[in-house]
Amino acid sequence: TPLEQTYLVNSGTEAIEGALKLARRVTRRSQIIAMKNAYHGNTMGSLSLMDYEERKAPFRPLIPDIHHINFNSETDLDFITNKTAAVIAETIQGGAGFIEPTNNYLTKLKAKCESVGALLILDEIQPGIGRTGKLFGFKNYNVIPDIVVTGKGLGGGLPIGAFTASKAHMSLLQDNPKMGHITTFGGNPLIAASALATLKEVVNSNLMQEALEKEKLVKDLLLQHPLIKEVRGRGLMLAAITESADVTNHVVLEAQKRGLILFWLLFEPKAIRITPPLTISKAELKKGCGIIIDILNTLL
Template identity: 70%
Template sequence: MKTDFFKYQAQTSPQPLAMKIGRAEGSYIYDTNNKPYLDFVAGISACTLGHKHPKIINAIKTQADCYLHVMVYGEYIQKPAVELTKLLAQHLPKKLEKTYLTNSGTEAVEGALKLAKRATGRSQIIAAKHAYHGNTMGAMSVMGYEERKKAFRPLLPDVQFITYNNTNELDKITTKTACVILETIQGGAGFIVPSKDYLLKVQERCHEVGALLILDEIQSGIGRTGKLFGFQNYNCTPDILVSGKGLGGGMPIGAFTASAKLMDLLQDHPKLGHITTFGGHPVIAASALATLKEVIESNLITQTLEKEKLFRKHLVHPLITEIRGKGLMLAALTPSAEITNEVILRCQDAGLILFWLLFEPKAIRITPPLTISNKEIVKGCSIIIDILNRISPSQDTPTT
């Protein structure tokens, strides 16, 4: 199977981890030899309730017995999608009342950017340096990392970048600006949280000049930061909210949410202002609905902050220079990319799954399922500390 993997399936990195997956359950993934791996990544923040959660599996099976795909987006009334979007509206601020479901987070970003242009009649988009919003052409255009996108230019015109957390650059947002798109917590940059009132000040500047604020919660949403969505920690409400990953509970999904007034602009002038075949797929919507219900109705959201404290308590070591992030969206930084690489690879051999971040090579991603137990947290942290203890002191120097 490994030979076929490399021969027939396109790769996106020179050296994939290439673990042969047998099954997954709870906080563990098992390879084809039935070796268990404690999962501190959750499919890049996607498996909110862990693997094979009974409520999700039951929702998928029940819906699959009723019907699968029946019609392109928005033409037929399908119960899972209606209930999902209604539940989202009931737990969001009033102006975030109508949701368009997509197949992925990056597609939701595309839709949000289109909606902002349609609503304002403007073309300029402002994004943040070191931002990551996806890999389609529009989403890549607002990626703040030239090395990753220069091979694919030309991209969207009229995109400018500001420095995240720098309020001195907010005057770049003008009456020519259609929207500002920001990650509530910058992911690929190293899990950078917003400084005090930064997002509020961006919101105020947008309203001052008639621009829309788009907040990307693809990673930070669905309970991961101690609130249902990360922006709820920061006294700020976006005009357009983008979500994905953890909303699907392990199934592929994206969504963008705004006021009815904004979302209704996609209905006409032109008709079919945004369209997808499989967005709102009933089986995926059923999985997302089960995930969202469990997150809202359980105590998982409040537990994330207590679990964060447990991680910070047990991840203390001379080779851990900083822990960034909030809740269960954490990044442990080491002095060098070499040390980080060694920790991630050695931990996998020891039965713990960790991963990298896109633009911060010294960061170790820690984004486990919200359902991870305290005992599992302590166990995984002890593996990390043990690996760090084995790393040669000669590596304990930062690279320039």
Template identity: 70%
Template sequence: MNQEFKKYQAQTSPHPLGLEISHAKGSYIYDIENNAHLDFVAGVSATPLGHNHPKVIEAIKTQLNKYMHVMVYGEYVQKPAVELAKLLAENLPEPLEQTYLTNSGTEAIEGALKLAKRATGRSEIISAKNAYHGNTMGSMSVMGYEERKQAFRPLLPNVKFITFNNFEDLTNITTKTAAVILETIQGGAGFIFPQKNYLEAVRKRCNEVDALLILDEIQPGFGRTGKLFGFQHYNCIPDILVTGKALGGGMPIGAFTASKALMVLLQENPKLGHITTFGGHPVIAASALATLKEITETNLIYKTLEKEKLFRKLLVHPLIQEIRGKGLMLALIMENADITNQLILRCKDQCLILFWLLFEPKAVRITPPLTITVQEIEQGCQLILSVLNQIKS
């Protein structure tokens, strides 16, 4: 199967990890030899309730028995999508009240950028250096990492970049700016958090020049940082909120949420301002609804902060320079990229799943399911320390 995987399925890198999957449950992924791999990555933050959570599976099966795709997005009233959008609105501050459901986070970014241009009549977009918002042409245009973009130019014009947490750069936001798009927490850059009320200052500057603020919560959203959304740690409410990953509970989804006054602009001049065939798919919406209910109706969000403390207590080692992040969005920063690579690959051989970040070669991603147990954390951390001791020696 591994040979056929490389022969028939397009690859994203020369050396994929190549783990052949049999099944997955809870915090574990099982290979075809039935080895249990403890998952400290959660599909890159996309399975917040672990694998095959019973409530999510039941919601999917129930919807499957009713109907799957029946009509392109926005024409028919489909209960799972309506209830999901309603529950999102109930858990978001004003004026974030209407949600457009998409197939992925990057598609939601595209929709948010279009909405900002439509609402302001302006074309300039400001993003951050080392930002990552997805890999379609519009999303790549606001990626702040030239090495990943240069082979695909020309991209969208009128995109400018500022440095995250740099207050002097905020003067670049002017009356020509349609929107500022930022990750609430920079993911690919190494889990960089806003400092000294930075997001509040960005919000204030956008208000001064009537530009919109788009916050990308595709990674930190849905409980991972100890609040339902990362921006809730800061005094900053976006005009457009973009989500994805964890919302689907393991199914593909994205969403952008704004006020009704903004969202109505996609209905006319022109009509069908943003369209998609499978966005809001009833089976995926059912999975997302079950996931969001479980996250908001239990103590999982609160528990993430306790689990963060445990990770920080256990992962003390001379080769770990720092632990960045909050809740269960953590990154180990090693002395150099070679140690990072050795740690990830050696842990893989010992059935612990770790992963890289996009732009910070010294970082090791730790973003396990929110449902991970204390015992599983202790087990995984013990293995990490054991591997680091082997590397050090």
């Protein structure tokens, strides 16, 4: 099914809700299969997709009929059946530690979904809009989802979320009930203009190509350091993995004092998250990596 029509909302998580509702309308099934260690946002539906009990328990009961499988596990594809409305995955798992699909996993996942009449929803809220060197992360992996969810960078700094599907599928949201995912500010002209301008800039500039050059720069600089075990991810969605959560915590907190914003990842305590704006210059990236290396050197 082609990706033809986009529905604009105000945040990523609200777009995830729309995608879930659309999958139910299209398939008339309720079961959703989500990935372990996934993050899709914090509204009730998105939270229900997460398998992190500590974060869910205070808000139960959440939405029912959600099951979790392991990302990149081919044997787990057997859990997808003709009861499944949709499978949802981040194209590159974010909170899990910037885990890329391996072994054509997403192609196999899509084929499995098709064989049982389930929809594939890819959450591109973090990898999408040029961050991995392509407009959508899934363009790196030879797959096209039935529903793609975007947000974050799409707004060029303004609040937005969006989900895109075929016209035939999207038209099901028009009736029964009418305006079943309406929200006051969704698709307002300011946000729509901002997203359009951002898309034009990302598509027509060198930002996507440069994201890959910047990836190489960061990997070359950081991998020289003995306390960096690995740099995962693609483009400007990078996670430097240290040997321990303590080292990572120290780097993230100390970097902040030195004017460099890094962050953690939800399920991978050894990861230093490096996700700068696509417009960061190579000089700024070198400076930032220099700060990380200086901090790491104090630990040697």
